[in-house]
Amino acid sequence: MTTLKQLAKLLNVSVSTVSKALSDADDIGEETKKRVKELAETLNYKPNKLALGLKSNVTNTLGVVIPDILNPFFAEVLYGIQKQANKKGYDTLVCISNESTQTEINALELLKQGRIDGFIISPASETIQTNNFSHLDAAKNERIKFVMFDRVDNKIETDKVSIDDQKAVFDATEWLISKGKSKIAYLSNIENLNISSDRRNGFHEALAKHKIDPNPNFELNLTNIETAHKTIESFIKTHDFDAAISVDNNSAIMFQSLLKSFRPELVDQITCIGFANAKTSKLAYPPLSYINQNATKIGEKAVDLMIERIKDKSDNPSYKQIKIATDVVEV
Amino acid sequence: MTTLKQLAKLLNVSVSTVSKALSDADDIGEETKKRVKELAETLNYKPNKLALGLKSNVTNTLGVVIPDILNPFFAEVLYGIQKQANKKGYDTLVCISNESTQTEINALELLKQGRIDGFIISPASETIQTNNFSHLDAAKNERIKFVMFDRVDNKIETDKVSIDDQKAVFDATEWLISKGKSKIAYLSNIENLNISSDRRNGFHEALAKHKIDPNPNFELNLTNIETAHKTIESFIKTHDFDAAISVDNNSAIMFQSLLKSFRPELVDQITCIGFANAKTSKLAYPPLSYINQNATKIGEKAVDLMIERIKDKSDNPSYKQIKIATDVVEV
DNA sequence: TTGAAAGCGCTAACAC
DNA sequence: GTGTTAGCGCTTTCAA
Secondary structure (H helix, E strand, O other): OOOHHHHHHHHOOOHHHHHHHHOOOOOOOHHHHHHHHHHHHHOOOOOOHHHHHHHHOOOOEEEEEEOOOOOHHHHHHHHHHHHHHHHOOOEEEEEEOOOOHHHHHHHHHHHOOOOOOEEEEOOOHHHHHOOOOHHHHHHHHOOOOEEEEOOOOOOOOOEEEEEOHHHHHHHHHHHHHHOOOOOEEEEEOOOOOOHHHHHHHHHHHHHHHOOOOOOHHHEEEOOOHHHHHHHHHHHHHHOOOOEEEEOOOOHHHHHHHHHHHHOHHHOOOOEEEEEEOHHHHOOOOOOOEEEEOOHHHHHHHHHHHHHHHHHOOOOOOOOOEEEEOOEEEOO | OOOHHHHHHHHOOOHHHHHHHHOOOOOOOHHHHHHHHHHHHHOOOOOOHHHHHHHHOOOOEEEEEEOOOOOHHHHHHHHHHHHHHHHOOOEEEEEEOOOOHHHHHHHHHHHOOOOOOEEEEOOOHHHHHHOOOHHHHHHHHOOOOEEEEOOOOOOOOOEEEEEOHHHHHHHHHHHHHHOOOOOEEEEEOOOOOOHHHHHHHHHHHHHHHOOOOOOHHHEEEOOOHHHHHHHHHHHHHHOOOOEEEEOOOOHHHHHHHHHHHHOHHHOOOOEEEEEEOHHHHOOOOOOOEEEEOOHHHHHHHHHHHHHHHHHOOOOOOOOOEEEEOOEEEOO
């Protein structure tokens, strides 16, 4: 790595002159600036970010803690985070908690070592189930800035980005009802998450609005992936239904596939919808209509909030809770 | 952030005493060590990694450049990288090139600013198609250490981890043949990648070995996702086949789903296999048998190679090319 | 118009 | 057994 010192030596000037020349300070002669810049270019000089960080206490780096990178939703949020962060001149130090509270705590330890200006987190499912947010409380006490996304929690006072889970499922359910459906199966493999109750409420709210009685037997808990196929199969074989809504990213694809196997004659009559994106929707045929969470936008917005918070030096910040609009994509 | 200086002041000792006490140097009195450690614990002292990095030129951070985080394969590799890196005491600075050479170059710029000890990369498809590896050559000239994975290239001399693409597809094809199949559709949405020719060779090699004539009409190019469904549909409707092998992560799921729609009577007789993992295989029903790339292991191995290379101070390194074994998982 | 010096947080050689 | 000093790469104030 080329350093200022090396440049200074080669040019027979002082380090501070080189530093100022490169930042176009107006107390350096044009001629000197030119020489300095040329050599810097030739030797491919890059300022050392560690030194900058040490000096200024600003690292232009955001920490990111993701519960599960194999979940396409989180992968897409990460995509949005990276895109926006780079656009704004920030890098990302990424950790995957793998849904474990301990791993999440370790991640925060790593991030809290002076290398980030703030972090963006969606808590692990274990953290949510055990309601153990002490590490986030600690971060707050240490005045470390962070933004929560997706799995947000009321107990933590900070900036938050999520979709309106209840409304998203409400809208999708109404969409099914508008298609004349009323016997709607409800599929969920995220019963271990706090957002699942919001989504269920949205479902029930839509049923109630349209005077459809909810039927507990129509609500399938698929949280255990080992038994999910069996659960769906048994439902399909024994119930009279005309639609299915999945409140996670996978169940709709599974459901449709099993439907084709066990009640192929029904395929044309049953409408399935789930959370998805343009790409995963096409894994099914016919492609599934889907609830677009706009995961990329969630990531982008989280970065915007984070940067806003970082710039904000006030002692009494007013935190924001942003809800990203979802939409039903009919294909 | 608590610093050594603050601890020193509170304890009325010098900064170096605190530093040594915390690292258990044996020229510090037991009593002093105890006092120092207790206070450090109480104030939640964490050494500043930026300062450590500046001082020692060692950051214990690995750069990672991934072409596409929405691809489950890369997501899983990243998972393996993170897992192994954390285990070995390294953090990861992750960049997504989004299959663009320019973004990849920018990513390397970011990473080359003194904050990483080396980087792990799988090049963007654009980089491979345009055969433009100058930025990696540059990295080599600057003596920056890196490991390539999956999309490895002979022209670059460095450590590499991949699967044996030809063998993986050869094995899977033979597996189909062993089931009595001979009219095998070949599905690929990765015709823009260098590895696709290896995979195709594996397919042809297996056919040749078993004296099956290859039929070009059976080889479907699905690289354009917009036309993929149509291409498959038209093939299914007009050809006589008894199996399908997908050399990417999606096509097999699509193929099976379209098969159920357009030739449901064939579903029981046609065997489909593709690259996948335990989770994505279950998106289909019946779950698909799959070629397990052991993506997690690829990531882990890449980290091992990277760390080995970092520790290796020799001027004339002997680079390794590791092939991770794949296996056919029959479900 | 340029340079010297201090300091960000840390470690290590050397002195006391 | 403990402290002083220098230095990693950089910016910035102040002096020349």
